[in-house]
Amino acid sequence: MNNRLINWFKYASPQSFYxxxxxxxxxxxxxxxxxxxxxxxxxxxxxxxxxxQGEGYRIIFIHVxxxxxxMFIYLVMAFWAALGLAYNTRLSGMMAQALAPTGALMAFxxxxxxxxxxxxxxxxxxxxxxxxxSELILLFxxxxxxxxxxxxxxxxRADKAGAVLALVGVVNIPxxxxxxxxxxxxHQGASVSLNRAPAMASLMLWGMxxxxxxxxxxxxxIALYRARTIMLERERGTEWVKETLAAEGAK
Amino acid sequence: xxxxQKRIALIAGGLAVLGIAAxxxxxxxxxxxxxxVSPTDVAAGKAPQGKAFRIGGMVKEASVKxxxxxxxxxxxxxxxxxxxxxxxxxxxxxxxxxxxGVVAQGKxxxxxTRFVASEVLAKHDENYMPPEAAQAVADAHERAATNKAAQxxxxxxxxxxxxxxxxxx
Numbered sequence: 001m002n003n004r005l006i007n008w009f010k011y012a013s014p015q016s017f018y019x020x021x022x023x024x025x026x027x028x029x030x031x032x033x034x035x036x037x038x039x040x041x042x043x044x045x046x047x048x049x050x051x052x053q054g055e056g057y058r059i060i061f062i063h064v065x066x067x068x069x070x071m072f073i074y075l076v077m078a079f080w081a082a083l084g085l086a087y088n089t090r091l092s093g094m095m096a097q098a099l100a101p102t103g104a105l106m107a108f109x110x111x112x113x114x115x116x117x118x119x120x121x122x123x124x125x126x127x128x129x130x131x132x133x134s135e136l137i138l139l140f141x142x143x144x145x146x147x148x149x150x151x152x153x154x155x156x157r158a159d160k161a162g163a164v165l166a167l168v169g170v171v172n173i174p175x176x177x178x179x180x181x182x183x184x185x186x187h188q189g190a191s192v193s194l195n196r197a198p199a200m201a202s203l204m205l206w207g208m209x210x211x212x213x214x215x216x217x218x219x220x221x222i223a224l225y226r227a228r229t230i231m232l233e234r235e236r237g238t239e240w241v242k243e244t245l246a247a248e249g250a251k
Numbered sequence: 252x253x254x255x256q257k258r259i260a261l262i263a264g265g266l267a268v269l270g271i272a273a274x275x276x277x278x279x280x281x282x283x284x285x286x287x288v289s290p291t292d293v294a295a296g297k298a299p300q301g302k303a304f305r306i307g308g309m310v311k312e313a314s315v316k317x318x319x320x321x322x323x324x325x326x327x328x329x330x331x332x333x334x335x336x337x338x339x340x341x342x343x344x345x346x347x348x349x350x351x352g353v354v355a356q357g358k359x360x361x362x363x364t365r366f367v368a369s370e371v372l373a374k375h376d377e378n379y380m381p382p383e384a385a386q387a388v389a390d391a392h393e394r395a396a397t398n399k400a401a402q403x404x405x406x407x408x409x410x411x412x413x414x415x416x417x418x419x420x
Contacts, residue, residue: 048380048381048382048383049381049382050379050380050381050382051380051381051382051384051385051386052346052351052375052376052378052385053346053375053379057379060379082262085258085262086255086258086259086262087255120345121344121345121346121373121375122344122346122372122373122374122375123343123344123345123346123347123370123371123372123373124370124372127286127372128286129286130284130286167262167265167266168269170266170269171269171270171273175273175277182277182284183281183284183285183286184285184286184287184289184307185286186286186287186354186372186374188374188375188376188377189376189377190377191377191378191379199376199377199378199379200378200379200380201379201380201381201384204379204380
């Protein structure tokens with residue numbers, strides 16, 4: 001254990017993770033802004049008009065990154081939840097709690113932009129097809145996780161209950177992703193996937209990937225920011241929090 | 252086995268059981284989760300009788316017509332194997348086009364030959380490209396078809412009916 005290059009377990013304690021997170025936030029936030037500006041510029045100004053949907057397709061630059069993020073954040077949240085259950089680390093529960101609101105926001109954005117897109121293109125705001133329904137369930141899972149954690153006063157017990165809920169909900173992620181393959185749905189299949197060439201013009205694809213990166217960076221920055229607040233709040237009785245607050249107050 | 256390993260095994264085991272249970276449930280509900288049935292399914296009697304359901308497929312080329320009353324649209328939905336005539340009174344979505352995907356909700360008539368739709372939705376595919384690229388693809392297809400016809404004519408062979416590739420709807 002001692003001959004590792006980095007001792008990861010060192011950062012499993014809030015006390016040492018707090019300053020590290022503080023140092024990382026500005027970098028992720030700045031990267032998010034840069035990718036976001038580049039992505040929006042390519043998406044809104046440079047990428048060509050679509051042959052079927054005209055200019056209306058440009059909502060894809062928000063819709064797809066938000067949808068990807070909503071699924072990925074859930075996986076990360078479940079990963080932290082499992083880690084917390086298995087190793088009883090304090091930080092895991094805090095990370096899961098910090099990720100949930102961003103995940104819920106992404107799921108909401110995905111559904112909302114999808115509805116705005118569906119009306120002009122398909123002719124309906126909403127249908128109960130497998131893709132849309134499973135994404136709605138994802139939003140409910142996030143909200144349920146947040147509500148459950150908030151309902152239990154003892155943070156360790158809240159983490160455990162939330163972790164079980166988060167882990168049970170993981171089955172929904174492959175269902176969302178593969179729903180358009182397994183069943184016939186109104187939602188079209190994936191334009192971009194790992195095992196074949198993307199079904200998009202390259203400039204459109206670049207805009208979308210840059211926006212996806214921007215969403216990643218934003219999510220990391222905001223989750224770390226939230227995690228720092230949770231750390232201070234949960235450990236408010238400890239020496240390190242008092243010292244940290246005193247040092248930050250002195251600045 | 253340490254307590255930690257036990258917990259990890261429990262989590263992994265729980266997830267596996269949950270995954271299998273979900274797979275079984277979804278498999279059992281398969282036909283209920285499907286958003287629409289194809290005209291072939293309708294012809295095979297797999298569609299609900301006397302109840303509203305959705306059909307999906309492609310709008311057959313050159314099949315969209317306006318009926319004599321001026322408001323009812325008639326078009327054929329096809330999955331390239333079976334055709335189904337659809338009547339619809341109302342406004343069609345912008346992306347409704349011949350040769351493109353469509354999903355219609357409604358009922359079969361008593362004799363089962365026509366589908367009377369109460370709602371028509373456009374189902375577009377996952378391809379995004381500029382109009383010039385789409386035009387280029389269409390042109391290339393046309394050239395390929397012309398070349399093939401010319402070759403077959405030159406070889407003196409009767410043009411064999413090629414089974415159409417499954418469209419990407």
